Amino acid sequence: MASAEGPPAVEPTPPVEVLYCQVCSFPVEYCEFGSSFTRCKEWLQKTDEALYDRFYSEEALQAKIGTLSLEAQEKLEKDTAKKEAKAEAKAETALKKKMASQVTIKRIERNKRKHVTAILGLENFDVDLKKAAKFFAQKFATGASVTKNLQGQDEIVVQGDVSGEIVEMIEDGVGLLKGVPKDNVIEVEEKKKKG
Amino acid sequence: MFEDGPKTLILPLRFQPSSDVSGQVSVKTSVQRGIRSSILTQWKINPETLEQIWPKKESLTLVKCREHISIYTLHGEPLIFQHFDGPFFPTLKLLHKYPFVLPPVRVDRGAIRFLLAGAHMMCPGLTSAGGQLPSSAQALPANTPVAIHAEGKEHAAAIGFLKLSTEDIKRVNKGVGVETVTYLGDDLWKIQQL
Numbered sequence: 001m002a003s004a005e006g007p008p009a010v011e012p013t014p015p016v017e018v019l020y021c022q023v024c025s026f027p028v029e030y031c032e033f034g035s036s037f038t039r040c041k042e043w044l045q046k047t048d049e050a051l052y053d054r055f056y057s058e059e060a061l062q063a064k065i066g067t068l069s070l071e072a073q074e075k076l077e078k079d080t081a082k083k084e085a086k087a088e089a090k091a092e093t094a095l096k097k098k099m100a101s102q103v104t105i106k107r108i109e110r111n112k113r114k115h116v117t118a119i120l121g122l123e124n125f126d127v128d129l130k131k132a133a134k135f136f137a138q139k140f141a142t143g144a145s146v147t148k149n150l151q152g153q154d155e156i157v158v159q160g161d162v163s164g165e166i167v168e169m170i171e172d173g174v175g176l177l178k179g180v181p182k183d184n185v186i187e188v189e190e191k192k193k194k195g
Numbered sequence: 196m197f198e199d200g201p202k203t204l205i206l207p208l209r210f211q212p213s214s215d216v217s218g219q220v221s222v223k224t225s226v227q228r229g230i231r232s233s234i235l236t237q238w239k240i241n242p243e244t245l246e247q248i249w250p251k252k253e254s255l256t257l258v259k260c261r262e263h264i265s266i267y268t269l270h271g272e273p274l275i276f277q278h279f280d281g282p283f284f285p286t287l288k289l290l291h292k293y294p295f296v297l298p299p300v301r302v303d304r305g306a307i308r309f310l311l312a313g314a315h316m317m318c319p320g321l322t323s324a325g326g327q328l329p330s331s332a333q334a335l336p337a338n339t340p341v342a343i344h345a346e347g348k349e350h351a352a353a354i355g356f357l358k359l360s361t362e363d364i365k366r367v368n369k370g371v372g373v374e375t376v377t378y379l380g381d382d383l384w385k386i387q388q389l
Binding site: 015016025033034072 | 241243244247248293295307345349352384385
């Protein structure tokens, strides 16, 4: 063993570079256990032919069966195919729900003259609520915050009656509100009177 | 025996960064020094490489999570985590970059699916033809963190700790051998992505 007294000539070991599949985020060799195997394979073939051959060429597939018996291997393949189909179905329903979900803009009365505007449902469109709240606060020069309403959903509450302007901003797709389709917006008026 | 190892060290089900994180703090330098020296003893890493991952000047951020799980991050990227005051585990991403850090054990192909769903590894998976354990010369005691590799794969699939010593696993060959702490695709892995 080299002496440790002299000038430290030990080089730090460089990190191993791992190629992670862009589709399923696993190291490429584990794609077969994920739920998007067919897409992963396509991606890998496009990105790196050499690796693709290493894993999915005939001999590689043969060697992979390894210590599993034939029936076990078939069962494994069937299970992964089923899992993949389920994951796809789930992704589709999630997407459909997203399309159907709405952004609700509520105008709530606080006192006789004053109102607050509450915006529900932006998170379905991947809008960062905290940033959006800050953005509204700056734009309208009033307070805005993210709160949880009684149903447990997150909503942005802006002081004052800005509902009209918010609708316009969504239509124009200003700033962070880019992804929101305008037809999914509804306006509601609420009277929270504790007479 | 007083110490029977960390319990339920697995990340709680459906760990969500938005709701399950109770706070982020900078770690005190005295504590950082403590962590640095613990890592140097617990893992198979030399100081220069650790310096590369975590330079002396930089300070970690501690992210506290449900069930006494602490995740130490650097620049937003999780590096180490621990349960209570238990042993330090590298994140799986970190282990991929520096695979020598933890001693490896290997499970056979049939166990991979279950491993990737979070199951613990039973002894037969480690002692069968596809599995592999350190030889008697390098036997490891119980509660040692290990990297769980899969038959035929280059990179680790999961990290866990030995429930029994490697000699006991070979001898008894029944029951849980390695308790899985984090695996590919779990909630901690997903955070590293987003």
